[in-house]
Amino acid sequence: MFKPWIVLLSSLFFSSLITAQPAETYVKQLGDMEVHFIGIPTSFLTPEVASSYKIERSRYRGLINIVALDTTGEDKKALSVGISGTATNLVGQTINLEFNKVTEGDAIYYLATVEYPNDETYRFDILINHDGDEQQLKFTQKFYVDE
Structure with a gap:
């Protein structure tokens, strides 16, 4: 049986290796949450994965993936959270992000896309x-056009 989330997570993992940044830069502890995040070009996704998540594959579109885990217990469990945010480029142009919640078994993650030039x-x-605990995640991501 085809499991698109396995391919998506594999794509995200391998793309983090390509960026040459240590993996720990993609994890932050925010209150009782461990938040995992990454941004990759949507062209890194296979057509099947992009289609299953209704994500447009493009050399000019990035995918933001956010996962929040509960760190209060022994097992880190995925959290259902409220999430919103913006992406601002270096000249100050701001884009409101629209996150889609994806639930597959015990996994919960939030996906948004952003368009970019090279x-x-x-x-x-x-x-x-x-549950009323609002935390702020800030990070910077550089996107390149996949040639």
Whole structure:
């Protein structure tokens, strides 16, 4: 049976290796949440995975993936959270991000896309709310056009 989330997570993992940044830069502890995040070009996704998640594959579109885990217990469990945010480029143009919640078994993650020209850096400002505990995730991601 085809499991698109396995291919998506594999794509995200291998793309993090390509960026030459250590994996720990994609994880932040925010209150009682461990938040995993990454931005990759949607062209890294296979056509099947992109189709199953209704994501447009493009050399000019990035995918943002956010996962929040509960760290209060022994097992880190995925959290259902409220999430919103913006992406701002270096000249100050801001895009409101529209996150889609994806639930597959015990996994919960939030996906948003952003368009970009070549060599574009975005500052992401994401608000994550879990049961009234609002935390702010900030990170910067540079996107390149896949040639």
